[in-house]
Amino acid sequence: MIEFRDAIRDALAEEIERDPAVVFFGEDVAAAGGVFKVTPGLHERFGDERVFDTPISELALAGAAYGAAVTGLRPVIEIMFGDFMALPMDSLVNQAAKFWYISNEQGSVPLVVRSAVGGGGRFGAIHSQIHGTWFQGIPGLKIAAPSSPGEAKALLKGAIRDDNPVLFLEHKRLYSVKGPSDGPDVIPLGEAAVAREGSDLTIVAISKGVRDALAAAEELGLDAEVIDLRTLRPLDLDTVLESVARTNRLLCVEEGPRTGGWAAGVLGAVAEAGLHDLDDAWILATDETPIPYSPSLEDAFMPGAEAIAASVRSRLSAA
């Protein structure tokens, strides 16, 4: 068994060890080992050239990662909280994501941006968001969000070996989760997984939402299938369609607002390609407000296991 945070650290260590082009930098990631204690020991082991602390300059961080990636390095950077991704957007959206295409495929941009995301930690509105949906409409960017320790390690290794810019979303509520470490060594980006097989209902989720969906499925006593998307872009729609063809019901669970969210995109894509298989389809998302601070407010805001179970009960009884 391995903790999620240690799985991330091990993936970084193994990739830095394996490939001299991999470098890792960010705010307080080296000497301090990261604010969520994900990366202790890497600096001591690999030295200043491979692992280093930077100024609190998110735009410089992303610009440096992009410029390094197009000239031979494979940078992994940490933008501490996903919310901070508003600052380096120009470099990621206008430079990194477009380079492969507008350069006429002269070169690619192998970089990874790790960030802690998600609510439930009482961090308030601007340390709790999941920025994946801010970026999912940008061609050329990949977006990955693992749900378990084993998956985190293999997916991060897949992200580092990918030749494209990848946003890697680590849910804060998963860092202390323990899980088996005997899965695949590397998971390529763009492949969803069936986290639980079932025939009555397909629940699609990412990241912590997968754990919540699995817990809800147990609680419901329902034969629910849970799909772990793993990546929001590119989206593995085939796995979802294959599941819906058997279950005929689709629930997308998104920790974030419904408007402009990934769940709406999945629902739309399933409607377009598999409408004939659908008896029902709906979304469980958050309120259209910023994420609140107070425990009573934030608990009510989050689409956790209980909320998923309640949503399924209510929807199925109404049907």
Place this chain on the structure above:
Amino acid sequence: MTSEIGTGPSVEAARAATPPSPPEPRWLDAYGRMLLIRHFENEMQRLFLKGEVHGTTHLAAGQEAVPVGVCLALQPDDYVAGTYRGHGHALAKGTDPAALAAEMLGRASGVCGGRAGSMNIVDLEHGLVGCYGIVGGSIGAATGAALSAKRQGRVAVAFFGDGAANQAYFHECLNFAVVHELPAVFVCENNFYGEFTPMQKVTGGRDIAARAAAYGMESSLVDGNDLWAVEEAAAAAVGRARGEHVPALLECQTYRHYGHSKSDPATYRPKEEVERWLARDPIKLTRERLLALGAPEGDVEAVERDAREAMDRAVEAALSAPYPEPGGATEFAP
């Protein structure tokens, strides 16, 4: 305080400090490269008016001595990042004028296959990591290229304008380059106008070069219309960057002959200011200097003839190239 446009004592001092140089062949080559940029910009303006160049253009005529002088101090495999006024950056670093012209015309033989256009040129073969349509973007790109360059024994140069000195990229990346000891040279082409606004009105302290000191970075104020002065300052900065991993800021004062972009007649610039700068046209100054240094007039004329012919060939090739076929693009690198 920065000197009054183009006439202040620091500019004069920089000019006077330039040592005499024999006209080695590389200076004649540099003159030819400057002429190529001038011809290129004039041709793009002409072709834009004919409807062959699309969207918009940002022409660098008048600013040729800066990229050519800086690139004289670079090795072929050093990195540069340019701006949306970047035709000169590409041509100075070695981009084929025919491939660049074809890109402007949206043709398949363009340096980016017609996918990029004027503001977004990439030419990795010649070390041009990109040109950036958003003010300051080149600064981040060059800072990152300097991370690679540090391992590779190379140097990375960012070209940017006076407007970029007020962007977060400038402040974050100059600091980043100092604390990480990067072989980066930040070259501000101060043409005294950020789009339509005089830089003095929007630049606190009015002195871009002086900002480096706040980050513990060395800087030079350079007459950007003097090819020799630019080369001298760049060679010193590049040498320290490569050898000691000490980054530097060069503020090269220059002037654009055209407006900001294709639709801008630049009426906001005082007539006497424009005349003063046109009298200091870097093409003219370079020609006079070459002759004063003893370059045979026949050699100078041969360079001029070659540049004209090279540009004519480039435009001819671009105009006869096919447009790219839609389709076949992949979102991701394999």
